[in-house]
Amino acid sequence: MKVKVSRKAHFNAAHRLYRKDWSDDKNNAVFGKCNNPNFHGHNYELIVSVFGEIDSETGFVVDMKVLKDLIKEKVEDALDHKNLNVEVPEFKELNPTAENISVVIWNKLRTHIDANHELEVKLYETPRNFVTYWG
């Protein structure tokens, strides 16, 4: 019996969408006001899901407390109240779109999740825009 268990978390961050190797004009044409050089920001709401067999001993797929602490350590501590472009190494050469942030979060968590379990990351950039990545 395989179940998907999901845990909600959140972090706040500043970011700017742009490519260093593009002209200002091209950055503005493609990224519009998201290219503000002084940055803007979001409350990112994050749902991390793990899919696997229910352990017949505990009744858990994963211990939610362990999953919560893992998200805290690997994601929230790395991204919360940060400027993604300036302070987070993964975005030094990578545009911090919601798509790319979800892939970065998935990579941060994957090695810490049981190899028999599938991992999915859902990231709300705003209540109206969100992305889902499952590796």
Place this chain on the structure above:
Amino acid sequence: MKVKVSRKAHFNAAHRLYRKDWSDDKNNAVFGKCNNPNFHGHNYELIVSVFGEIDSETGFVVDMKVLKDLIKEKVEDALDHKNLNVEVPEFKELNPTAENISVVIWNKLRTHIDANHELEVKLYETPRNFVTYWG
């Protein structure tokens, strides 16, 4: 790296569930108070999702601004503040259930979405009733 990107939108509309070729008794038996001949209505909340490769140049699957404007033009302008049975051609001969509305919206959008991308439509008729269609 394939990601699903989702955009929330909304529209308000009136509708009535019934079939012209059924008797009043049968319409009432099957559709109950949703068959009110004077119509009732809903705030439809809509989530449109597009699934595809992240463009390595932009970091986008699709530009959310483009997706937002497409939903506005093809769905909101066609359905918002309308009587679905009376004013929307697709429902002249089709019962405007949540299921059928989601298929109509999917068809309205499909030709305007990159053929390499999958499309999903999630439609909340109320906060308690919703449907999902992915073609």
Place this chain on the structure above:
Amino acid sequence: MKVKVSRKAHFNAAHRLYRKDWSDDKNNAVFGKCNNPNFHGHNYELIVSVFGEIDSETGFVVDMKVLKDLIKEKVEDALDHKNLNVEVPEFKELNPTAENISVVIWNKLRTHIDANHELEVKLYETPRNFVTYWG
């Protein structure tokens, strides 16, 4: 010790904003697409609040079950799946704006609430537009 207790309810309805004694042009100028003669509709979310002393015997201001049943009988049965303009007597000569609907609901409930209690009605026409009336 006075406490405000609140109960959430909901109903769906069709309506149209207009005045019979105005020209079509004036109705369109003031009410825009809300003046669609074929009607549109909403999921109305309703919060009814009663403010009063905690009964020291029960620990209740009002019994929530009683309040829930009262809202069902006086509001939901009267308005749910109805066309407000056509089928609800209070709106025969009254424009069914959110403001006026909230006053009508307050009047429907007031006589059934203990005279020592204050009554407040909060009505969401959409998740983005709502009104509050406390008599």
Place this chain on the structure above:
Amino acid sequence: MKVKVSRKAHFNAAHRLYRKDWSDDKNNAVFGKCNNPNFHGHNYELIVSVFGEIDSETGFVVDMKVLKDLIKEKVEDALDHKNLNVEVPEFKELNPTAENISVVIWNKLRTHIDANHELEVKLYETPRNFVTYWG
């Protein structure tokens, strides 16, 4: 044209996570404060989804009213305002984790759903912890 239709429901219950065949120390180590012998409780929010062909006559996959009544009879009446460990037979020998509750609910509903339809159960134990089971 296959569509997934979803209906939201809810119930409140008390529970305790533990195994009779484990020592108190082991129960505490694994289940922490969820092992409180005096119980704690939750508002469980439930989303039941049915996936199948749209009936071309009605425009429904399933009649939402029928689905709502089925959830009321089979799930809410069995679990609402109950102590899951003490009063619900399925949990006499089964730890009432969110994972196991979702499987129990799925089993309660499966035989009453058309065999051509797939069934999915999503259960929020809190707004931050939830599980999904699709058989």
Place this chain on the structure above:
Amino acid sequence: MKVKVSRKAHFNAAHRLYRKDWSDDKNNAVFGKCNNPNFHGHNYELIVSVFGEIDSETGFVVDMKVLKDLIKEKVEDALDHKNLNVEVPEFKELNPTAENISVVIWNKLRTHIDANHELEVKLYETPRNFVTYWG
């Protein structure tokens, strides 16, 4: 310039509504299934609001971090994952209705809030039932 600042928190607990000095019949008549002797439970969502002057130095009415920690220490640690009737001294002789719980929480916090500030407690017993107490 007076502003109301609000902080959201939560706890899960079991409870039972009844009075020891009433007969079983009377308890059942008044409290219905909330009188289950085996208890049921809720996810209580709590909003604590403090009303006062903005400090012209900091721009804060209160430091949200301080308020968050205070709610954690005085409310969450005292009530989370507890059986309110059995384990929380304030409810030894007091029926744990939402009304009474909100007053108990207000009293727990009041002495720790600046005397120049007003305090309000809003407590959701379920997403549909909630109470507000401001002393």
Place this chain on the structure above:
Amino acid sequence: MKVKVSRKAHFNAAHRLYRKDWSDDKNNAVFGKCNNPNFHGHNYELIVSVFGEIDSETGFVVDMKVLKDLIKEKVEDALDHKNLNVEVPEFKELNPTAENISVVIWNKLRTHIDANHELEVKLYETPRNFVTYWG
């Protein structure tokens, strides 16, 4: 008959909490990680409420379309996708706490609202932290 009408809006912005006239140590002690010199950010959800008599002609306190456009012009265009400290003149010498932002928004709107109407601004900095200012 006085009614409070409310309209929801939103904007995203970057900010930093600090005072130029304080030492780094003092800024860190008081504002913690909100003092990140590279900025962080939020999705600000805004509810603007206007309280006044229902106009007996229209049934409106204010035309929601007019209120929506006013918020767009005076608040969203001024703050959305901006760095509050760097780009918004009101915060050149004022710490952009949620409290101060709500006062700035109130001031931006007050002169454009009918003098007979009261104005209230509710600002969510996160879904867990919010402030309310009514002048």
